[in-house]
Amino acid sequence: MPFSLDLHQWSDLALLVLRCAVAAIFWVHGRSKAGMWKMQPGAQMPAPMLKLMRTLSIAEPLGALAMLAGFLSQFAAVGFILVMCGAIYMKRKAWKTPFMSQTSTGWELDLLMLASSIALLIIGPGAYSLQALLG
Helix, strand or coil, X not given: CCCCCCCHHHHHHHHHHHHHHHHHHHHHHHHXXXXXXXXXXXXXXXHHHHHHHHXXXXXXXXXXXXXXXXXXXXXXXXXXXXXXXXXXXXXXXXXXXXXXXXXXXXXXXXXXXXHHHHHHHHHCCCCCCHHHHHC
16 A cells, blocks of 8 residues: 555646745745835945845846746746845844744745745746746
């Protein structure tokens, strides 16, 4: 008797679900940075960091749209991998944020997004994608 279910026929649907989840998170996080365009550099947000946040306010939503459509999604995944490596680095090294905390946001979601992006880079967008439709 097998100890696991044979669900391989649903792998393309699983990729669609994963792409939609990753796209939704990067869309929301990217759009939340749109207010950075009105900010001025200061002690809390130095000019280089502000410039990076402004860039991410454009790049993350564009990557989310690519991921959602399943077109150029592997390129978007590479961008997401770079973003998440940077986010984890900042949280761990610069801000000394623990993996999980009851009082602040840890970096567990960042790690999950990194792993999801790596999986999508390697596997690709699947059959339910614009890339598959275009051939």
